[in-house]
Amino acid sequence: MIHGTPQTGQAPWRAELAAAVCDPEELLRALALPEDLLPAARRAHRLFPVRVPRAYLARILPGDPRDPLLRQVLPLDLEEVAAPGYSKDPVGDLGAQAVPGVLHKYEGRALLTTTGACAIHCRYCFRRHFPYAKANAARDRWRPAISHLANDPSIREVILSGGDPLMLGDDKLGALTRALEGVPHIKRLRLHTRVPVVIPNRVDEGLLDWLGRTSLPVVMVLHANHAREIDEAVAGACERLRKAGVTLLNQAVLLAGVNDDVQTLAELSERLFEAGVLPYYLHMLDRVEGAGHFAVDESCATGFLEALRARLPGYLVPRLVREEAGATAKLPVLAVGAGASCR
Numbered sequence: 001m002i003h004g005t006p007q008t009g010q011a012p013w014r015a016e017l018a019a020a021v022c023d024p025e026e027l028l029r030a031l032a033l034p035e036d037l038l039p040a041a042r043r044a045h046r047l048f049p050v051r052v053p054r055a056y057l058a059r060i061l062p063g064d065p066r067d068p069l070l071r072q073v074l075p076l077d078l079e080e081v082a083a084p085g086y087s088k089d090p091v092g093d094l095g096a097q098a099v100p101g102v103l104h105k106y107e108g109r110a111l112l113t114t115t116g117a118c119a120i121h122c123r124y125c126f127r128r129h130f131p132y133a134k135a136n137a138a139r140d141r142w143r144p145a146i147s148h149l150a151n152d153p154s155i156r157e158v159i160l161s162g163g164d165p166l167m168l169g170d171d172k173l174g175a176l177t178r179a180l181e182g183v184p185h186i187k188r189l190r191l192h193t194r195v196p197v198v199i200p201n202r203v204d205e206g207l208l209d210w211l212g213r214t215s216l217p218v219v220m221v222l223h224a225n226h227a228r229e230i231d232e233a234v235a236g237a238c239e240r241l242r243k244a245g246v247t248l249l250n251q252a253v254l255l256a257g258v259n260d261d262v263q264t265l266a267e268l269s270e271r272l273f274e275a276g277v278l279p280y281y282l283h284m285l286d287r288v289e290g291a292g293h294f295a296v297d298e299s300c301a302t303g304f305l306e307a308l309r310a311r312l313p314g315y316l317v318p319r320l321v322r323e324e325a326g327a328t329a330k331l332p333v334l335a336v337g338a339g340a341s342c343r
Contacts, residue, residue, distance in 0.1 A: 027041070068228070112161065226258060226259055
């Protein structure tokens with residue numbers, strides 16, 4: 001659990017991070033949830049620890065164990081159930097590691113696992129078992145990572161991921177960006193982050209200053225799965241990012257009990273657009289150990305997308321994809337017929 005009193009001069013977002021709920025008993029108590037959930041929550045917490053920022057906690061409806069935001073962060077005994085075809089490395093990250101912290105799967109872009117830290121621990125996280133201690137691009141001050149990127153002129157885009165890259169301080173982000181700017185063939189910087197959604201105060205003057213200083217065009221891919229995750233504070237953070245020249249996209253994960261119906265997905269797309277964010281991907285669940293209870297049938301998923309296409313303009317319909325180890329790109333999920341038990 002993270003404890004401690006904020007130090008003098010500490011950025012507000014770091015204080016929020018330090019105050020996050022990191023104990024399952026505290027989570028249940030804060031949301032007035034039944035005590036009989038606690039034994040299973042403690043067991044699942046030992047497999048993958050709880051972390052929920054209070055800004056996110058405030059959006060969860062108290063007393064409702066089925067709340068779609070709660071479901072994303074509440075540890076359950078279902079995480080102990082083994083599911084066929086699920087593994088600790090569901091998308092082949094370890095096999096794609098070129099040097100520590102650099103995943104090079106696709107032509108033209110490479111991904112840096114900048115940190116193992118996240119502001120929130122989503123129970124379906126596909127990297128919940130990832131060995132960050134052995135795969136840390138920052139360990140040697142980025143030197144092997146930058147060297148790999150510089151020696152491959154086919155790499156035009158660098159993706160900062162993790163963990164979550166916005167868990168790094170602005171000084172570290174600035175140092176990394178300056179190194180990337182020195183590589184002539186790198187043309188774009190992309191960040192995959194959930195932090196502006198769960199701790200919108202992270203989008204502060206320091207971060208905006210860093211974004212304003214880089215010469216690389218920046219694309220930020222946010223991660224919101226439900227319209228209620230995008231409150232006014234999150235919308236304000238998105239507005240500040242857009243004013244700084246950042247292109248904002250969103251990728252969601254299709255999750256049972258969270259967003260597995262057409263109405264919820266449509267509301268998410270509409271709310272994203274109101275906040276200046278375009279839907280990008282809707283991912284099928286990555287088959288990671290401990291997350292099988294979030295899986296949605298593929299035929300249901302394609303049915304949802306067909307219904308969205310009939311309901312929304314094309315730019316508000318995300319691409320339904322699955323990531324497979326060894327594939328040369330994200331794979332489109334195509335219609336295979338209506339599922340019998342879809343919501």
